[in-house]
Amino acid sequence: VLNASLKELAAALAQRKISSAELTKLFLDRIARLNSALNAFITVDAEKSFAQARAADERIAKGAAQPLTGIPVAHKDIFVTKGWPTTCGSKILSNFIGPYDAHVIERFNTAGAVILGKTNMDEFAMGSSTENSFYGPVKNPWNPYCVPGGSSGGSAAAIAARMAPAATGTDTGGSIRQPAALSGASGLKPTYGLVSRFGMIAFASSLDQGGPLAKSAEDLALLLNVMAGFDKRDSTSVDHPAENYTRDLEKPLAGLRIGVPKEHFGLPPTWARRWRRRLRSLKSSAQNAFRSACPTAVFPCRRITSLRPPRPRRTCRASTACATAAAQRSTATSPICIAARAPKASAPKSGAASLSAPMSSLTATTTPTTSRRRRSGG
Amino acid sequence: MPLSLQEVQRIAELARIGISDAEARTVQAQLNDIFELIGQMQKVDTAGVEPMSHAHGSALRLREDKVTEGDQREQFQSVAPQVEAGLYLVPKVIE
Numbered sequence: 001v002l003n004a005s006l007k008e009l010a011a012a013l014a015q016r017k018i019s020s021a022e023l024t025k026l027f028l029d030r031i032a033r034l035n036s037a038l039n040a041f042i043t044v045d046a047e048k049s050f051a052q053a054r055a056a057d058e059r060i061a062k063g064a065a066q067p068l069t070g071i072p073v074a075h076k077d078i079f080v081t082k083g084w085p086t087t088c089g090s091k092i093l094s095n096f097i098g099p100y101d102a103h104v105i106e107r108f109n110t111a112g113a114v115i116l117g118k119t120n121m122d123e124f125a126m127g128s129s130t131e132n133s134f135y136g137p138v139k140n141p142w143n144p145y146c147v148p149g150g151s152s153g154g155s156a157a158a159i160a161a162r163m164a165p166a167a168t169g170t171d172t173g174g175s176i177r178q179p180a181a182l183s184g185a186s187g188l189k190p191t192y193g194l195v196s197r198f199g200m201i202a203f204a205s206s207l208d209q210g211g212p213l214a215k216s217a218e219d220l221a222l223l224l225n226v227m228a229g230f231d232k233r234d235s236t237s238v239d240h241p242a243e244n245y246t247r248d249l250e251k252p253l254a255g256l257r258i259g260v261p262k263e264h265f266g267l268p269p270t271w272a273r274r275w276r277r278r279l280r281s282l283k284s285s286a287q288n289a290f291r292s293a294c295p296t297a298v299f300p301c302r303r304i305t306s307l308r309p310p311r312p313r314r315t316c317r318a319s320t321a322c323a324t325a326a327a328q329r330s331t332a333t334s335p336i337c338i339a340a341r342a343p344k345a346s347a348p349k350s351g352a353a354s355l356s357a358p359m360s361s362l363t364a365t366t367t368p369t370t371s372r373r374r375r376s377g378g
Numbered sequence: 379m380p381l382s383l384q385e386v387q388r389i390a391e392l393a394r395i396g397i398s399d400a401e402a403r404t405v406q407a408q409l410n411d412i413f414e415l416i417g418q419m420q421k422v423d424t425a426g427v428e429p430m431s432h433a434h435g436s437a438l439r440l441r442e443d444k445v446t447e448g449d450q451r452e453q454f455q456s457v458a459p460q461v462e463a464g465l466y467l468v469p470k471v472i473e
Binding site: 095096097098099100192193206232235236238 | 439454
């Protein structure tokens with residue numbers, strides 16, 4: 001079940017092989033077991049999740065299920081969620097309980113999906129390693145000495161560790177795609193305007209876009225079917241007829257041309273070898289796979305650096321990742337930025353009132369164990 | 379136009395941020411990297427490229443100038459740490 005695709009889970013639910021409540025319990029148990037080591041979740045609330053799961057089971061029994069009805073989905077803690085603590089990874093919002101639902105949450109609720117919990121992230125999405133959260137760093141499930149990427153690192157780690165079958169994230173300059181790549185998950189930044197930003201805490205409004213993280217392209221397509229849609233409350237939401245993103249999944253690759261902007265792939269040798277091997281396998285199915293030279297591909301990166309508010313980037317780089325992860329924690333950050341942020345390792349005062357008993361203990365165990373260094377100055 | 383070490387130290391002083399000489403050199407390199415990025419962008423030939431404010435090209439929607447949101451004060455007050463008589467109480471920051 002842990003490795004099942006969303007389609008398989010939906011089929012199992014439809015055939016009553018498993019109930020949504022059982023499925024939800026399975027993943028909540030897994031979170032309870034793994035979260036102390038990975039810190040992928042900031043909040044879980046079993047009572048709320050089970051209430052949604054029971055409602056989904058009733059809906060399935062009535063034959064009114066949609067593709068994601070009864071499926072647990074973990075949401076990045078950047079999406080305002082009614083009745084749930086919504087911290088955005090920050091101490092500033094540690095006591096903030098969502099007074100309404102973000103459009104994305106609304107869409108998942110309408111589809112009958114179950115909110116499994118809120119995932120950890122770089123504070124206010126400003127980071128690329130999910131080490132910059134008030135609630136402590138997230139570990140890469142493949143190797144705890146590596147970062148999971150960020151800022152949607154909690155969602156990416158949750159997918160990789162099979163703590164959730166599906167998750168949401170947000171991407172301004174890579175915050176879905178990059179953690180998906182570093183954690184071995186699939187992630188998609190949808191075209192700007194496709195997913196409403198209503199109730200999604202802003203980083204850089206003209207670049208922010210919510211999107212899915214999951215185990216496969218097919219799962220991403222199913223999730224995007226739910227997430228995408230016009231919303232008049234977001235002035236840049238595109239009024240575009242609904243599409244079925246699973247439509248082209250079965251089409252053969254033959255006849256497709258695949259362009260690879262090689263400027264984006266300055267990889268260390270081991271990774272580059274694997275990447276080229278993958279490209280060759282694509283080449284045999286797609287007729288005209290090629291590596292394109294796209295010299296302007298570097299400029300979007302320059303643009304984004306100049307457009308968004310500055311924050312330290314501490315991305316764990318490729319093969320040197322493991323070796324440098326430990327060193328990074330102590331040396332790699334600009335001292336000024338650390339002093340300005342000064343996150344402390346005190347127990348997070350999250351909206352504890354709404355947390356059920358199992359989560360209270362979970363929250364306690366996710367408290368960062370090593371105190372963050374506060375440098376001189378500031 | 380790269381920043382000199384003195385300029386970095388002057389900026390730090392104006393921002394009331396204490397930095398050591400070693401830190402100042404690191405920050406100097408980082409700031410100059412950003413100027414370098416700007417320099418690279420300015421070298422791009424944009425002659426004949428139509429300026430645009432967004433990739434969409436779609437016009438922003440207009441709506442009638444009408445109140446659409448109901449009164450949600452109670453709901454918003456209920457999530458504030460401290461309220462009194464319909465007001466939000468915040469820590470005193472100015473003596």
